[in-house]
Amino acid sequence: MSDIFRKALMEDAARINVSQMTWKQVKQGHRRTRGKAAWQRRPLVYGVAAILVLMVIGVSGFVSPVMAKMLQKVPIIGELYSFNNLKLDQYASYVNSSATDKGITVSIPKVYYDGMRLDIIYAIQVPEGYEPALESPQITTPVYIPDSVQLNGTPLSGFKIESAGTDDSLVSTNMYRGELYYFLASDQIPQNAMLTITINQVGTVEGNWTLSVPVSGTEINEAIETVFPENSSATYDGITLTANKVSKGLVYTDISMQLRQTLQANGKPKGTMTLDNSFGVPTDFNIQYSFGVPMLFNVLDINHQFMESTDIHHQHFQEVGNEKIWDFTIHCITPSNNVESIVIEPVLLILHEEGVTGNCPDIPQLAVTVPLN
Numbered sequence: 001m002s003d004i005f006r007k008a009l010m011e012d013a014a015r016i017n018v019s020q021m022t023w024k025q026v027k028q029g030h031r032r033t034r035g036k037a038a039w040q041r042r043p044l045v046y047g048v049a050a051i052l053v054l055m056v057i058g059v060s061g062f063v064s065p066v067m068a069k070m071l072q073k074v075p076i077i078g079e080l081y082s083f084n085n086l087k088l089d090q091y092a093s094y095v096n097s098s099a100t101d102k103g104i105t106v107s108i109p110k111v112y113y114d115g116m117r118l119d120i121i122y123a124i125q126v127p128e129g130y131e132p133a134l135e136s137p138q139i140t141t142p143v144y145i146p147d148s149v150q151l152n153g154t155p156l157s158g159f160k161i162e163s164a165g166t167d168d169s170l171v172s173t174n175m176y177r178g179e180l181y182y183f184l185a186s187d188q189i190p191q192n193a194m195l196t197i198t199i200n201q202v203g204t205v206e207g208n209w210t211l212s213v214p215v216s217g218t219e220i221n222e223a224i225e226t227v228f229p230e231n232s233s234a235t236y237d238g239i240t241l242t243a244n245k246v247s248k249g250l251v252y253t254d255i256s257m258q259l260r261q262t263l264q265a266n267g268k269p270k271g272t273m274t275l276d277n278s279f280g281v282p283t284d285f286n287i288q289y290s291f292g293v294p295m296l297f298n299v300l301d302i303n304h305q306f307m308e309s310t311d312i313h314h315q316h317f318q319e320v321g322n323e324k325i326w327d328f329t330i331h332c333i334t335p336s337n338n339v340e341s342i343v344i345e346p347v348l349l350i351l352h353e354e355g356v357t358g359n360c361p362d363i364p365q366l367a368v369t370v371p372l373n
Contacts, residue, residue, distance in 0.1 A: 093111055097213045105125040106124050106139070108120060112251075122180060124176040124177075139168070149182070159184040159189050229371055232370050241366045248334055260326075263322045264322075275324070275326075302369070310330050
């Protein structure tokens with residue numbers, strides 16, 4: 001892995017004409033680029049960073065976890081090693097796995113795993129003349145062929161993949177940096193496992209790249225704090241929203257929710273809102289209002305200021321008697337320790353209609369205050 005980074009840095013160092021700069025100027029130059037995407041920034045300061053890293057790595061080609069943390073402070077290396085989510089990055093593990101075929105080397109420097117969420121940073125070192133994919137990402141196998149990713153020899157498809165995605169971009173002349181993530185929903189996911197990824201195509205080049213790294217979610221899950229809120233419920237327009245359980249982790253917090261809607265004798269809601277049974281956006285937008293309106297949720301602080309976007313997982317719908325019942329989990333980034341409670345506020349996802357204003361309205365009457373401690 002480190003040999004790949006060293007080669008890329010040597011190439012960049014040779015290409016960039018570095019002027020005399022003070023450390024103050026270097027820091028100022030880096031700050032001015034903070035607004036850009038994390039792995040798409042290449043200011044002049046990278047030339048200085050590349051030369052410095054070459055001096056640190058030396059000729060051994062080995063980067064220990066301690067050294068990796070030091071190198072993370074150097075701009076170009078920090079971008080290769082770091083997740084954008086600072087909390088996730090703090091609890092991710094440094095690993096060292098790489099595979100080479102057809103002159104292309106794929107490596108994994110860092111992984112986050114908690115038994116449900118799997119986030120991977122990968123780097124691709126390509127030769128001169130490499131023909132990239134027309135669109136990002138350069139690797140698609142792990143997402144479109146989920147059986148190519150395994151935990152202890154079991155394909156991820158056996159653990160119910162609720163969502164997955166990947167993206168990468170060019171960070172130096174011959175190197176791509178990307179991220180790959182999965183959200184798993186099975187109760188049988190191992191806490192400690194060997195992660196194996198098999199890639200059969202990079203860009204337009206077919207080959208075989210197999211990487212294996214150990215992953216563990218034990219430390220993260222042992223730190224989870226569980227709260228069963230009392231009176232965290234709100235009722236409005238024939239709908240009741242309740243927070244039943246809070247699992248506050250080091251990186252993410254999961255809130256088990258239930259939404260109940262009372263029905264009339266004819267099966268229609270007593271209130272004015274007709275909700276989509278799966279909370280999902282229908283494939284055919286033209287039939288949205290026939291099947292109901294999807295609902296999303298904001299996470300707010302106690303002053304109702306927007307804190308974090310959320311994901312909805314573990315959805316289950318049933319109709320019992322004169323009620324529709326939705327059980328689901330809201331998955332969000334754990335707020336700072338001084339935040340003692342949060343507010344879950346529903347949002348109706350109403351598509352734009354010509355001449356109609358007020359699309360996607362919040363529903364403050366159904367906002368639920370949820371204690372975190």
